[in-house]
Amino acid sequence: MYPENLFYTKDHEWLRLEGEEAVVGITDFAQKQLGDIIYVDLPQVGKTLEAHQTLGSVESVKSVSDIYSPVSGEVIEVNSELAQTPDLINRDPYGQGWLVRLKIKDKDELNNLMKAAEYEKYLEGLEH
Amino acid sequence: MSYIPISEKDRKEMLERIGVGSIEELFCCIPENIRLKELLNLPGPLSEPEVLQYFQEKGEKNLYGQYLSFLGGGAYDHFIPAVVDYLSSRGEFVTPYTPYQPEVSQGTLQVIFEFQTLICQLTGLDIANASLYDGATGAAEAVLMASRVKGGRRLLVASNLNPEYRQVIYTYTRNLDLEVVEIPYDRSGRIDRAGLEAALNSQTSVLLCQSPNYFGVVEDLKSLGEIAHAHQAMLAVVISEPLSLGLLEAPGKLGADIVTGEAQSFGLPLSFGGPYLGFMACRKEFVRQMPGRIAGQTVDAEGRRGFVLTLSTREQHIRREKATSNICTNQAHCALRATIYLETLGRQGLKKLAWINLQKAAYALEKLTSIPGVKRKFTGPVFNEFVLEFPAEWETISRKLEERGILGGLSLGKFYPGLDNCALITVTEKHSREKIDHFARVLEEVLR
Amino acid sequence: MINVIREPLIFEISSPGKTAFRLPPLDVPENPRALEGLPLREDIDGFPEVSETEVTRHFTRLSQMNYCVDFGFYPLGSCTMKYNPKxxxxxxxxxxxxxxxxxxxxxxxxxxxxxxxxxxxxxxxxxxxxxxxxxxxxxxxxxxxxxxxxxxxxxxxxxxxxxxxxxxxxxxxxxxxxxxxxxxxxxxxxxxxxxxxxxxxxxxxxxxxxxxxxxxxxxxxxxxxxxxxxxxxxxxxxxxxxxxxxxxxxxxxxxxxxxxxxxxxxxxxxxxxxxxxxxxxxxxxxxxxxxxxxxxxxxxxxxxxxxxxxxxxxxxxxxxxxxxxxxxxxxxxxxxxxxxxLGPAGLREMTEIAVLNSNYIRKSLEGIYHLKYDAPTLHECVFSDKYQKEFGITNLDICKRLLDYGLHPPTMSFPLIVHGALMIEPTETESRRDLDLFIEAMKAIDREARENPELLRTAPHITYVRRLDEVQAARNPVLRWEKK
Known part of the structure; x- marks a missing residue:
């Protein structure tokens, strides 16, 4: 449920490192908490973000959740499929449900993120 | 009389079940020092006949009904078909809450859906909301919406927009980082082109104008839209006499991005100013910035059509301080009346009623301007209201007319320096030829 | 409520030439110049045309799909759904x-x-x-x-x-x-x-x-x-x-x-x-x-x-x-x-009975529904679905099932500090009989949650429409009728 090759945040975003770039999405836990996603608000390509800055938001019928950028960087691509089929996030959160691709500014920031095992432990803590 | 169906015996038994000795004990959480020691100093209780008599006596102090009135300017006296009162008085429409449980609120929801459709058809836009408080707050919501869409802090507002609407816009925008700029009007009574061009800049989010405007003059929306759009600003149009849409081209077809306004004309009594009915429609792409409730169509578990409140993530109960507006209620019951009214008149009825209003106003305009000294103030085309200029201050003439049983029109001098000799005169289907002729006769007498 | 007739949208029963209202003839001479300079519309596309009978039946039928205070108990918390005197x-x-x-x-x-x-x-x-x-x-x-x-x-x-x-x-x-x-x-x-x-x-x-x-x-x-x-x-x-x-x-x-x-x-x-x-x-x-x-x-x-x-x-x-x-x-x-x-004494009595009724419901349902905060309450009380959740039942299911009992549900999922909230405000204008009907229904629903949870998850069963698909409504918004 939580792929080993990804980094995770406490706000339930994941990050996949691809060279100097990062693909960002929300975790399976997050999509389950939200339920059926009906709308995704994503940033403009070219926007620069600080780590923890609001990157966009996802909406279900009765809730809105802000998404925060796990690291600092520039938005170089957004998942335009989500405009028509936001439920890709529910169906395939780590694949077709990705949100944005960032050009990473400082790779050291990755050290602030959790690995899969840590994240799972963190989730266990939340459930109690 | 408190409308309480709990008997003394019930009270005793209920207190026993709760496990307290008296009702008093249930209020133990309220500190003694702030509890009232005596009953409030209020009148009553009154019996039902006494209540009725009380209000009837106050009604007798209102002398308005004895006058022949040509007042309009945002509140219009139109005939209300009997079905509107009859059907809207049903308890099933009067006494439910907001349709939060759609399975037992399909009546209210379908009415809202039909209302939204009617507003779209009239305005020529893609979507409409379930209603807003009134035309003035609708105008304020429209400029706030435009600034969310466009991001610029400059808002252009026509000076011939209803003065009360302008006041509400100032109240709403005062505490936000927004700048309201008023655009002058020209000799035709329309927005002054040069003034508009000069005011537009890259920070401009919107041009908000009214048509027919506060002088009753119909604006050239098409060219206003072109000018606004050339500067990447939106065109928002306020309609305060929506009956005009029975005859005039839909603003959405002329370039308006948002149309908002007051629909009191559609089956709501004058009611001394409220409750009225704000409405708002816009282009599809702006739906997420639209304030207020929206009903949408869906299916139930068995695949049958049904309606729900939808896109509610825009609203305060979910998004809290980030909501598109703090509005919570709509004017559901007023929207119901408007829906019944419009469906009763229908396509032919609305057109014809609009035409009757136009013709009567044209007759009155001709009749009144044939009186020596009375001139039409603005050259632009009008619907059922127009501004006349008199040889003396309108306040003085108005008082003389009042002494003769006529409320001749609204004074403009209060809001527009230089228009002290002018009045806004409104004519509807309720003004018979006889009444108009009488007005003309008395006016001539007063001016002589 | 009459569930048999599926009432169409007015636009779907419209036919050209009909009207439900007759306007008086114009009593001033027609002036063709009145239209000069105005941007006229050709038509109001799709606008309905129906008779008075059709309008009357349409809205009467629509009204019958609504639950209302005139019909029954409406305990929406923080909404004070009391009787509206005529x-x-x-x-x-x-x-x-x-x-x-x-x-x-x-x-x-x-x-x-x-x-x-x-x-x-x-x-x-x-x-x-x-x-x-x-x-x-x-x-x-x-x-x-x-x-x-x-x-x-x-x-x-x-x-x-x-x-x-x-x-x-x-x-x-x-x-x-x-x-x-x-x-x-x-x-x-x-x-x-x-x-x-x-x-x-x-x-x-x-x-x-x-x-x-x-x-x-x-x-x-x-x-x-x-x-x-x-x-x-x-x-x-x-x-x-x-x-x-x-x-x-x-x-x-x-x-x-x-x-x-x-x-x-x-x-x-x-x-x-x-x-x-x-x-x-x-x-x-x-x-x-x-x-x-x-x-x-x-x-x-x-x-x-x-x-x-x-x-x-x-x-x-x-x-x-x-x-x-x-x-x-x-x-x-x-x-x-x-x-x-009401007068001064009536106003005080209004408040007293509102608080009595609320505490009566609270006491009657305590232990059956979870009460997160046990401080004394006045005119309303907030339970949650915590006990029923053990059987996979949420406050939504409980509320939808109440509809089958002919009752309006309480306010759901508010305040936000109580998960699965059921916020109940009975007001003073409810009789003991109506309060008891609600209490008994809530108890019965708790039993059903244990014995037949599916009955709750698929509720309501007897309303004009069954549970509505809010996801579809929001994902593919249809916000108006359109001519085919």
Missing amino acids: INEKVASLGSLIDIHPLAPESLVQGNLELMKTLERLLCEITGMDAVTLQPAAGAHGELTGMMLIRAYHQAHGNPRKYVLIPDSAHGTNPSSAHICGYVVKEIKSNERGTISLEELEKEMTEEVAALMVTNPNTLGVFESDICRIADIVHAKGGFVYMDGANLNALAGITRPGDMKVDVLHLNLHKTFSTPHGGGGPGSGPVAVKKILEPYLPVPVIEEKDGRYYLNYNRPQSIGRVKSFYGHFQVMLKALAYILT
Whole structure:
């Protein structure tokens, strides 16, 4: 449920490192908490973000959740499929449900993120 | 009389079940020092006949009904078909809450859906909301919406927009980082082109104008839209006499991005100013910035059509301080009346009623301007209201007319320096030829 | 309710040439020049054409799909769905009061001005405040107005300040209204009783805070017993206490916000004072203030001199207008009729029985439904679905199943501090029989949750439509009918 090759945040975003770039999405836990996603608000390509800055938001019928950028960087691509089929996030959160691709500014920031095992432990803590 | 169906015996038994000795004990959480020691100093209780008599006596102090009135300017006296009162008085429409449980609120929801459709058809836009408080707050919501869409802090507002609407816009925008700029009007009574061009800049989010405007003059929306759009600003149009849409081209077809306004004309009594009915429609792409409730169509578990409140993530109960507006209620019951009214008149009825209003106003305009000294103030085309200029201050003439049983029109001098000799005169289907002729006769007498 | 007939949209039964209303013929000579220069439309595309019979049946059938207070118990928490007396409707339809243009000369509308002034005075007495504006259109509009008054005061004294403190149990309109007034919202966490923590408040209350917005009793139905100390803490730093008066049905005639050191509050005439909700409006949200905020009230203000009433527009410190004209006059008439009918003893009894009824339900359902906060409650109580969740049943399922029992469900999932909330406000106008019907239904539903949870998950079963697909409605919005 939580792929080993990804980094995770406490706000339930994941990050996949691809060279100097990062693909960002929300975790399976997050999509389950939200339920059926009906709308995704994503940033403009070219926007620069600080780590923890609001990157966009996802909406279900009765809730809105802000998404925060796990690291600092520039938005170089957004998942335009989500405009028509936001439920890709529910169906395939780590694949077709990705949100944005960032050009990473400082790779050291990755050290602030959790690995899969840590994240799972963190989730266990939340459930109690 | 408190409308309480709990008997003394019930009270005793209920207190026993709760496990307290008296009702008093249930209020133990309220500190003694702030509890009232005596009953409030209020009148009553009154019996039902006494209540009725009380209000009837106050009604007798209102002398308005004895006058022949040509007042309009945002509140219009139109005939209300009997079905509107009859059907809207049903308890099933009067006494439910907001349709939060759609399975037992399909009546209210379908009415809202039909209302939204009617507003779209009239305005020529893609979507409409379930209603807003009134035309003035609708105008304020429209400029706030435009600034969310466009991001610029400059808002252009026509000076011939209803003065009360302008006041509400100032109240709403005062505490936000927004700048309201008023655009002058020209000799035709329309927005002054040069003034508009000069005011537009890259920070401009919107041009908000009214048509027919506060002088009753119909604006050239098409060219206003072109000018606004050339500067990447939106065109928002306020309609305060929506009956005009029975005859005039839909603003959405002329370039308006948002149309908002007051629909009191559609089956709501004058009611001394409220409750009225704000409405708002816009282009599809702006739906997420639209304030207020929206009903949408869906299916139930068995695949049958049904309606729900939808896109509610825009609203305060979910998004809290980030909501598109703090509005919570709509004017559901007023929207119901408007829906019944419009469906009763229908396509032919609305057109014809609009035409009757136009013709009567044209007759009155001709009749009144044939009186020596009375001139039409603005050259632009009008619907059922127009501004006349008199040889003396309108306040003085108005008082003389009042002494003769006529409320001749609204004074403009209060809001527009230089228009002290002018009045806004409104004519509807309720003004018979006889009444108009009488007005003309008395006016001539007063001016002589 | 008649479930057999599926009522189409009016547009689907429209046919060309029909009309439900006949207009009188034009009695002035037709003037073809009247149309000159006007941008005329060809048609109103898709506009309906039906007969009067069809209109009447359409709306009668639609009405029958609605649940309403006239039909049965409607325990929506914080909404005060009490009975709406019929005499009030009659009063509010008197032609001598309502067939009046709002801009008529003051001398011709003395009766109406007197009625409004009287309502203002009675509301001052009930709330213990000094002045009232009747202009705001609804509760949220009242909040906005109240916060604008506070901002205007601070502004006039040199600094509008930056923050507004709001407890996490507050209604969503509170933060939204504060935001539109240009304030940054700081949320205050509730303590274990579900009320405002004094320590937390002391910590957050600085000279940068414009006001605290407090609902009392709060959305759990719990009275903020420390309200006077809360006010002292806020006042000590020069801030104001704004009270959301949504829950005045728990206080009227017993205690007064003015005596609790509240500076400004809004009332909901459509809650406490029995004006009907109309399917979601119109409401009316008068704002009451202490003397210190009076100069800032919206214009016009109604004034009396020697028995004559005037509208005063000359108020240089006023925040301006918040809507057209004077507010929802017809709604004011209904509220005034209600207060006069009840009288002082009746108003007190109203509150007493509202609190009795709520505590009766609370006691009857305690142990069967989970009560997160056990502090004493006044006019409403908030249970949760915690016990039923063990069987996979949520508050949504419980509410939908109540519909099958012919009852309206409580408010769901609010306040946000109680997960799976069921917020119940019975009001004083329910008979013991109706209260017991609800209690028995809630008990039966709890049994069903254990024995036959599927029955709840697929509820409702007997309504005009079954559970509706809200996901589809939001993902592919269809917001109007369109001609095929």
